[in-house]
Amino acid sequence: xxxxxxxxxxxxxxxxxxxxxxxxxxxxxxxxxxxxxxxxxxxxxxxxxxxxxxxxxxxxxxxxxxxxxxxxxxxxxxxxxxxxxxxxxxxxxxxxxxxxxxxxxxxxxxxxxxxxxxxxxxxxxxxxxxxxxxxxxxxxxxxxxxxxxxxxxxxxxxxxxxxxxxxxxxxxxxxxxxxxxxxxx
Amino acid sequence: xxxxxxxxxxxxxxxxxxxxxxxxxxxxxxxxxxxxxxxxxxxxxxxxxxxxxxxxxxxxxxxxxxxxxxxxxxxxxxxxxxxxxxxxxxxxxxxxxxxxxxxxxxxxxxxxxxxxxxxxxxxxxxxxxxxxxxxxxxxxxxxxxxxxxxxxxxxxxxxxxxxxxxxxxxxxxxxxxxxxxxxxx
Amino acid sequence: xxxxxxxxxxxxxxxxxxxxxxxxxxxxxxxxxxxxxxxxxxxxxxxxxxxxxxxxxxxxxxxxxxxxxxxxxxxxxxxxxxxxxxxxxxxxxxxxxxxxxxxxxxxxxxxxxxxxxxxxxxxxxxxxxxxxxxxxxxxxxxxxxxxxxxxxxxxxxxxxxxxxxxxxxxxxxxxxxxxxxxxxxxxxxxxxxxxxxxxxxxxxxxxxxxxxxxxxxxxxxxxxxxxxxxxxxxxxxxxxxxxxxxxxxxxxxxxxx
Numbered sequence: 001x002x003x004x005x006x007x008x009x010x011x012x013x014x015x016x017x018x019x020x021x022x023x024x025x026x027x028x029x030x031x032x033x034x035x036x037x038x039x040x041x042x043x044x045x046x047x048x049x050x051x052x053x054x055x056x057x058x059x060x061x062x063x064x065x066x067x068x069x070x071x072x073x074x075x076x077x078x079x080x081x082x083x084x085x086x087x088x089x090x091x092x093x094x095x096x097x098x099x100x101x102x103x104x105x106x107x108x109x110x111x112x113x114x115x116x117x118x119x120x121x122x123x124x125x126x127x128x129x130x131x132x133x134x135x136x137x138x139x140x141x142x143x144x145x146x147x148x149x150x151x152x153x154x155x156x157x158x159x160x161x162x163x164x165x166x167x168x169x170x171x172x173x174x175x176x177x178x179x180x181x182x183x184x185x
Numbered sequence: 186x187x188x189x190x191x192x193x194x195x196x197x198x199x200x201x202x203x204x205x206x207x208x209x210x211x212x213x214x215x216x217x218x219x220x221x222x223x224x225x226x227x228x229x230x231x232x233x234x235x236x237x238x239x240x241x242x243x244x245x246x247x248x249x250x251x252x253x254x255x256x257x258x259x260x261x262x263x264x265x266x267x268x269x270x271x272x273x274x275x276x277x278x279x280x281x282x283x284x285x286x287x288x289x290x291x292x293x294x295x296x297x298x299x300x301x302x303x304x305x306x307x308x309x310x311x312x313x314x315x316x317x318x319x320x321x322x323x324x325x326x327x328x329x330x331x332x333x334x335x336x337x338x339x340x341x342x343x344x345x346x347x348x349x350x351x352x353x354x355x356x357x358x359x360x361x362x363x364x365x366x367x368x369x370x
Numbered sequence: 371x372x373x374x375x376x377x378x379x380x381x382x383x384x385x386x387x388x389x390x391x392x393x394x395x396x397x398x399x400x401x402x403x404x405x406x407x408x409x410x411x412x413x414x415x416x417x418x419x420x421x422x423x424x425x426x427x428x429x430x431x432x433x434x435x436x437x438x439x440x441x442x443x444x445x446x447x448x449x450x451x452x453x454x455x456x457x458x459x460x461x462x463x464x465x466x467x468x469x470x471x472x473x474x475x476x477x478x479x480x481x482x483x484x485x486x487x488x489x490x491x492x493x494x495x496x497x498x499x500x501x502x503x504x505x506x507x508x509x510x511x512x513x514x515x516x517x518x519x520x521x522x523x524x525x526x527x528x529x530x531x532x533x534x535x536x537x538x539x540x541x542x543x544x545x546x547x548x549x550x551x552x553x554x555x556x557x558x559x560x561x562x563x564x565x566x567x568x569x570x571x572x573x574x575x576x577x578x579x580x581x582x583x584x585x586x587x588x589x590x591x592x593x594x595x596x597x598x599x600x601x602x603x604x605x606x607x608x609x610x611x612x613x614x615x616x617x618x619x620x621x622x623x624x625x626x627x
Contacts, residue, residue: 018264022267025250025261025521026274026275039274039277063202063206064203064204064207064208075517076517078515079515080514081203082203082204089224094513097506101406104406104407104499124407124498125456126407126452126453127452143352143534143535145358146358153364165512166505167515174501175504177498177501211518211519282532289540292544295537308545309544359538360538364538
């Protein structure tokens with residue numbers, strides 16, 4: 001009812017850190033520097049410095065949680081060390097692994113995106129339709145428009161869920177495909 | 186294959202605290218001393234002492250989160266001081282989320298546009314009025330004039346926002362039945 | 371082929387990676403897993419032979435490859451057509467390698483090694499296979515990391531965020547729901563082969579060319595599809611209509627000649 005125009009006290013850095021921690025906790029997806037900066041009405045640099053400090057804190061405490069950069073944002077998660085106890089408590093099993101065919105198809109899509117079904121066939125030497133269907137169902141890949149060529153085939157690329165499920169900050173974190181060449185011989 | 190009966194190292198207190206923190210973090214509801222004791226296979230006293238220590242840590246840090254006893258269990262939550270910022274953030278969250286009814290209605294409109302309410306009813310077999318309202322509110326569909334037939338019902342089609350939200354350049358990029366058939370053989 | 375007698379073959383199709391274990395000197399146990407494709411099988415055979423990928427003993431590898439295919443067939447395991455395509459490729463390369471050298475020498479330019487294209491494909495494929503391994507390891511590590519449980523502000527939503535493929539899947543489901551209802555009401559009249567042939571002929575003579583997949587897609591029931599298929603075989607056999615495929619994996623069209 002009363003729209004007060006409050007003179008905001010400038011926040012100190014430890015307050016900013018606390019708010020960031022609360023927001024990262026509340027967000028159900030990795031939260032970006034950009035949206036933190038918008039909500040807090042602070043500049044990127046301040047946010048980045050605050051996050052760096054917070055990340056250091058978590059690292060030093062070495063408690064049950066960690067602060068990680070993932071899929072272009074920041075997220076709190078448990079440390080890998082305690083997965084057995086957590087699984088026992090949640091009564092879950094590790095989720096079904098992808099088949100060899102699906103993993104291969106995913107690696108082609110990850111490195112060649114945007115890529116069409118015939119292009120995937122070319123590299124893998126085998127039809128990949130059911131693997132693509134699985135990857136779409138698991139939301140690891142998404143349609144990325146059509147290729148302007150004969151038949152206008154659908155193109156595919158990896159999704160944000162792909163980054164999250166594979167623990168990647170962004171696609172550039174993937175080792176370059178040429179690096180694998182050295183491993184082969 | 187080899188079921189190893191491992192002699193478990195007794196955990197030290199800081200390890201127990203870390204595991205408790207991780208478990209409280211992943212739990213959907215406040216977690217009781219009893220269930221913590223069960224998962225960790227430790228006695229109540231140890232768990233209680235560990236929680237007390239953890240609670241003290243959170244209090245001393247005075248960060249964005251707090252550890253609270255609530256409804257007979259323990260839970261992590263944000264500190265009340267930051268509720269304004271949290272509310273501001275929650276409001277900015279994009280909601281591309283749709284109920285199944287809305288999604289079904291949207292799919293009919295996307296593939297059959299321009300299409301009237303009676304036609305949607307015919308295809309879906311259920312009334313879609315509230316779903317259509319939701320879609321209009323979310324600006325995913327727009328009215329496209331009246332159909333020159335009995336009762337001159339309003340026709341609907343997808344909007345520009347629809348294209349943006351689903352990452353399409355234009356409607357020709359919608360996957361077709363043929364694209365899909367390639368995948369489900 | 372005396373190794374035929376000493377080979378004891380056991381199959382375990384649930385193991386992801388195939389391997390051979392030599393249990394004793396004259397007993398080789400071959401465990402064939404699910405190969406991800408013909409290139410995968412080929413790489414495996416090359417490694418098995420400890421062969422140099424740049425100098426593949428093509429005759430030997432081809433024999434091994436065909437042996438595997440035959441075994442699969444004997445065990446009644448459905449083989450993807452791609453495995454057969456590769457078999458044909460190998461046989462082709464093998465026969466080129468057998469050509470007398472003089473033919474090459476006569477040619478002005480030096481003949482390219484018939485294996486080159488295959489080697490290039492294998493090398494390219496192997497990179498992605500290694501990348502897949504890396505992804506596998508990453509996801510395993512990531513499965514040990516957990517995100518927070520539900521909190522109040524998550525609002526108990528049963529909603530999901532949708533992609534374009536969700537739109538299509540949902541639409542398909544609605545249509546099939548619809549189709550079932552209709553089919554319960556009306557008994558569809560079956561189309562005879564003669565009728566099918568007549569309409570197919572008309573279509574081809576009108577348009578000169580007909581996409582086979584699209585034509586089959588118009589069929590409503592399995593029976594109609596079978597009839598359509600028979601009509602295509604019949605028209606190709608009896609009339610001046612050809613089945614054409616422009617690229618190796620391209621679409622197949624019927625064309626009047």
